[in-house]
Amino acid sequence: MNSNGNANHVKVLVLGSGPAGLSAALYAARAELAPVVLTGIQLGGQAALTYTIENYPGFPEGVGGAQLGELFQKQAEHFGAKVEFDTASEVDLSQRPFKVKADGGEYLADSLIISTGADPNKLKVPGEEELTGRGVSYCATCDGWFFKDKKVVIVGGGDSALEEGLFITRYASSVTVIHRRAEFRASPILQVRATEHPKMSFIFDTVVTEVVGKEKVEALRLKNLKTGDETVFETDGVFIFIGHTPNTQMFKGQLEMDNLGYIKINDRMQASKAGVFAAGEAADSHFRQVVTSAGMGAAAAIEATHFLEAQAD
Numbered sequence: 001m002n003s004n005g006n007a008n009h010v011k012v013l014v015l016g017s018g019p020a021g022l023s024a025a026l027y028a029a030r031a032e033l034a035p036v037v038l039t040g041i042q043l044g045g046q047a048a049l050t051y052t053i054e055n056y057p058g059f060p061e062g063v064g065g066a067q068l069g070e071l072f073q074k075q076a077e078h079f080g081a082k083v084e085f086d087t088a089s090e091v092d093l094s095q096r097p098f099k100v101k102a103d104g105g106e107y108l109a110d111s112l113i114i115s116t117g118a119d120p121n122k123l124k125v126p127g128e129e130e131l132t133g134r135g136v137s138y139c140a141t142c143d144g145w146f147f148k149d150k151k152v153v154i155v156g157g158g159d160s161a162l163e164e165g166l167f168i169t170r171y172a173s174s175v176t177v178i179h180r181r182a183e184f185r186a187s188p189i190l191q192v193r194a195t196e197h198p199k200m201s202f203i204f205d206t207v208v209t210e211v212v213g214k215e216k217v218e219a220l221r222l223k224n225l226k227t228g229d230e231t232v233f234e235t236d237g238v239f240i241f242i243g244h245t246p247n248t249q250m251f252k253g254q255l256e257m258d259n260l261g262y263i264k265i266n267d268r269m270q271a272s273k274a275g276v277f278a279a280g281e282a283a284d285s286h287f288r289q290v291v292t293s294a295g296m297g298a299a300a301a302i303e304a305t306h307f308l309e310a311q312a313d
């Protein structure tokens with residue numbers, strides 16, 4: 001809402017302030033479209049949750065996750081993007097300008113870039129949240145390196161669990177996969193590679209009931225679902241791969257999505273409604289990296305610029 005009590009009318013509204021959203025804002029700002037970014041509750045997105053990011057180009061010594069978010073924000077603002085600490089709660093995409101209701105007011109947007117990201121599914125057990133970034137991780141490519149010669153546990157039984165587990169064997173001294181069922185869901189070839197790997201071992205029919213540790217992960221409390229037996233398993237880290245949930249619920253019924261809720265886009269980041277673009281993990285269940293999300297954000301803003309230019313003709 002602006003000072004007259006009317007909805008703010010903007011050319012480009014960006015939902016989300018992760019790498020995708022802030023990169024989209026940078027590109028839209030440099031195209032002089034004065035984009036507004038609604039940050040959501042996590043300024044900087046998931047990347048801001050991690051202590052250090054070592055695989056974003058341009059930072060040979062690595063960069064703090066929160067620091068990278070601040071740099072993205074500063075660069076977008078430098079060119080005129082407006083970053084609002086607000087969260088969208090409702091959208092009406094039935095006609096342009098699109099209507100977006102946020103906690104702090106209403107927006108009318110000539111084009112919309114959705115970069116609300118995805119959240120890794122959590123175990124929801126004591127200790128998990130407190131020790132995230134201190135031994136609890138949801139990203140092997142990001143954090144595997146920190147577990148050089150350490151004991152690591154993987155939780156999950158699908159492709160990502162085994163794929164990421166195999167990746168971590170490059171660093172860790174041992175990788176134990178804990179799965180709640182008696183068999184993996186992962187593809188047979190991955191199962192063969194994992195079971196034949198000398199560093200990997202497996203515990204089936206078992207769930208984690210607590211992540212134990214003071215400053216960092218020290219152990220997991222486990223429960224065997226068949227016998228009910230409880231044990232404590234010492235480990236330096238636990239990687240959780242039990243799926244992701246994209247933050248796209250508010251677009252349900254208005255945009256095409258896949259069966260997991262990822263927004264369907266074409267190779268120009270355009271969603272199923274003209275003028276709506278999606279970037280980063282809201283639309284990408286595969287790559288899930290800062291660099292790929294930022295790239296999609298930039299592409300979405302370039303396409304939003306072309307879209308608005310075509311409307312003006």
Ligand SMILES: Cc1cc2nc3c(=O)[nH]c(=O)nc-3n(C[C@H](O)[C@H](O)[C@H](O)COP(=O)(O)OP(=O)(O)OC[C@H]3O[C@@H](n4cnc5c(N)ncnc54)[C@H](O)[C@@H]3O)c2cc1C
Nearest residue numbers: 016017018020040042045046047088117142280281288290
């Ligand atoms: C612990 C951890 C460590 C990681 N380490 C690395 C690493 O080292 N290297 C790497 O490349 N990748 C890493 N990743 C992955 C990387 O962070 C993500 O791929 C990337 O952040 C995805 O960017 P995104 O902009 O698509 O979404 P996100 O980063 O998920 O950002 C989503 C944004 O949308 C906002 N939002 C959500 N709902 C709303 C709403 N309703 N209204 C407005 N805003 C909303 C959120 O507040 C957030 O700002 C890591 C992930 C985690 C969890």
